[in-house]
Amino acid sequence: MIQKFSLVGEKEVTRAIVTEFTAQFAEYVDCDCIVIGGGPSGVMAGRNLARAGKKFSSSNEITTLEVDSGSVAT
Numbered sequence: 001m002i003q004k005f006s007l008v009g010e011k012e013v014t015r016a017i018v019t020e021f022t023a024q025f026a027e028y029v030d031c032d033c034i035v036i037g038g039g040p041s042g043v044m045a046g047r048n049l050a051r052a053g054k055k056f057s058s059s060n061e062i063t064t065l066e067v068d069s070g071s072v073a074t
Protein backbone atom coordinates (compact mmCIF):
# COMPACT_ATOMS: atom_id res chain seq x y z
CA MET A 1 0.00 0.00 0.00
CA ILE A 2 1.29 3.50 -0.85
CA GLN A 3 1.86 5.62 2.22
CA LYS A 4 1.04 9.26 1.47
CA PHE A 5 1.89 10.80 4.83
CA SER A 6 4.77 10.26 7.18
CA LEU A 7 4.03 8.72 10.50
CA VAL A 8 4.47 11.55 12.96
CA GLY A 9 3.27 12.04 16.49
CA GLU A 10 1.49 14.93 18.12
CA LYS A 11 4.76 16.24 19.54
CA GLU A 12 6.27 16.63 16.07
CA VAL A 13 3.13 18.36 14.75
CA THR A 14 3.00 20.73 17.74
CA ARG A 15 6.71 21.47 17.39
CA ALA A 16 6.27 22.25 13.69
CA ILE A 17 3.32 24.59 14.32
CA VAL A 18 5.09 26.47 17.11
CA THR A 19 8.35 26.73 15.17
CA GLU A 20 6.61 28.04 12.04
CA PHE A 21 4.48 30.54 13.98
CA THR A 22 7.46 31.82 15.98
CA ALA A 23 9.55 32.32 12.83
CA GLN A 24 6.70 34.19 11.09
CA PHE A 25 5.95 36.27 14.16
CA ALA A 26 9.61 37.24 14.55
CA GLU A 27 9.77 38.19 10.86
CA TYR A 28 6.67 40.41 11.04
CA VAL A 29 7.63 42.26 14.23
CA ASP A 30 9.04 44.71 11.71
CA CYS A 31 6.39 45.54 9.12
CA ASP A 32 5.11 48.50 7.10
CA CYS A 33 1.58 48.53 8.46
CA ILE A 34 -0.80 46.92 10.93
CA VAL A 35 -4.41 46.37 9.86
CA ILE A 36 -6.80 46.31 12.82
CA GLY A 37 -10.04 44.45 12.10
CA GLY A 38 -10.70 41.67 9.61
CA GLY A 39 -14.04 42.90 8.26
CA PRO A 40 -14.52 44.00 4.63
CA SER A 41 -12.57 47.23 5.21
CA GLY A 42 -9.64 45.39 6.80
CA VAL A 43 -9.60 42.71 4.10
CA MET A 44 -9.61 45.33 1.34
CA ALA A 45 -6.86 47.27 3.09
CA GLY A 46 -4.85 44.04 3.30
CA ARG A 47 -5.43 43.26 -0.35
CA ASN A 48 -4.31 46.72 -1.40
CA LEU A 49 -1.25 46.56 0.83
CA ALA A 50 -0.37 43.14 -0.60
CA ARG A 51 -0.78 44.43 -4.15
CA ALA A 52 1.52 47.33 -3.28
CA GLY A 53 4.09 44.83 -1.97
CA LYS A 54 3.82 46.09 1.59
CA LYS A 55 4.56 43.89 4.54
CA PHE A 56 1.73 43.99 7.07
CA SER A 57 0.25 42.30 10.10
CA SER A 58 -3.46 42.04 10.72
CA SER A 59 -5.42 41.49 13.89
CA ASN A 60 -9.06 40.77 14.51
CA GLU A 61 -10.50 41.30 17.97
CA ILE A 62 -8.06 41.40 20.82
CA THR A 63 -7.09 37.74 21.05
CA THR A 64 -5.75 36.92 17.59
CA LEU A 65 -2.77 38.16 15.64
CA GLU A 66 -1.99 36.95 12.16
CA VAL A 67 0.77 37.83 9.81
CA ASP A 68 0.31 38.32 6.13
CA SER A 69 2.34 39.39 3.17
CA GLY A 70 1.90 39.74 -0.54
CA SER A 71 0.36 36.28 -0.76
CA VAL A 72 -3.22 37.53 -0.46
CA ALA A 73 -5.31 36.46 -3.48
CA THR A 74 -5.91 39.39 -5.78
Ligand SMILES: Cc1cc2nc3c(=O)[nH]c(=O)nc-3n(C[C@H](O)[C@H](O)[C@H](O)COP(=O)(O)OP(=O)(O)OC[C@H]3O[C@@H](n4cnc5c(N)ncnc54)[C@H](O)[C@@H]3O)c2cc1C
Nearest residue numbers: 035036037038039040041042043044059060061062063064
Ligand atom coordinates in the same frame (compact mmCIF):
# COMPACT_ATOMS: atom_id res chain seq x y z
C1 LIG B 1 -27.46 42.73 10.39
C2 LIG B 1 -26.60 43.33 9.31
C3 LIG B 1 -26.83 43.00 7.99
C4 LIG B 1 -26.09 43.56 6.97
N1 LIG B 1 -26.33 43.20 5.68
C5 LIG B 1 -25.60 43.70 4.69
C6 LIG B 1 -25.82 43.32 3.34
O1 LIG B 1 -26.71 42.51 3.03
N2 LIG B 1 -25.05 43.86 2.38
C7 LIG B 1 -24.08 44.76 2.67
O2 LIG B 1 -23.40 45.21 1.75
N3 LIG B 1 -23.84 45.13 3.94
C8 LIG B 1 -24.57 44.64 4.95
N4 LIG B 1 -24.33 45.03 6.23
C9 LIG B 1 -23.31 46.06 6.50
C10 LIG B 1 -21.93 45.44 6.50
O3 LIG B 1 -21.91 44.34 7.40
C11 LIG B 1 -20.95 46.52 6.96
O4 LIG B 1 -21.07 47.65 6.15
C12 LIG B 1 -19.53 46.02 6.87
O5 LIG B 1 -19.37 44.83 7.61
C13 LIG B 1 -18.57 47.08 7.41
O6 LIG B 1 -17.28 46.57 7.26
P1 LIG B 1 -16.08 47.07 8.16
O7 LIG B 1 -14.88 46.30 7.74
O8 LIG B 1 -16.00 48.54 8.10
O9 LIG B 1 -16.51 46.73 9.66
P2 LIG B 1 -16.79 45.25 10.37
O10 LIG B 1 -17.36 44.34 9.34
O11 LIG B 1 -17.55 45.63 11.55
O12 LIG B 1 -15.34 44.80 10.69
C14 LIG B 1 -14.62 45.30 11.79
C15 LIG B 1 -13.76 44.16 12.33
O13 LIG B 1 -12.92 44.69 13.35
C16 LIG B 1 -12.85 43.79 14.41
N5 LIG B 1 -12.52 44.57 15.61
C17 LIG B 1 -13.31 45.37 16.32
N6 LIG B 1 -12.65 45.89 17.35
C18 LIG B 1 -11.39 45.42 17.26
C19 LIG B 1 -10.21 45.61 18.06
N7 LIG B 1 -10.20 46.41 19.14
N8 LIG B 1 -9.08 44.96 17.70
C20 LIG B 1 -9.08 44.16 16.61
N9 LIG B 1 -10.15 43.94 15.85
C21 LIG B 1 -11.30 44.58 16.16
C22 LIG B 1 -14.23 43.14 14.46
O14 LIG B 1 -14.13 41.85 15.05
C23 LIG B 1 -14.58 43.04 12.98
O15 LIG B 1 -14.19 41.80 12.44
C24 LIG B 1 -25.07 44.47 7.27
C25 LIG B 1 -24.81 44.80 8.62
C26 LIG B 1 -25.57 44.24 9.63
C27 LIG B 1 -25.29 44.59 11.06
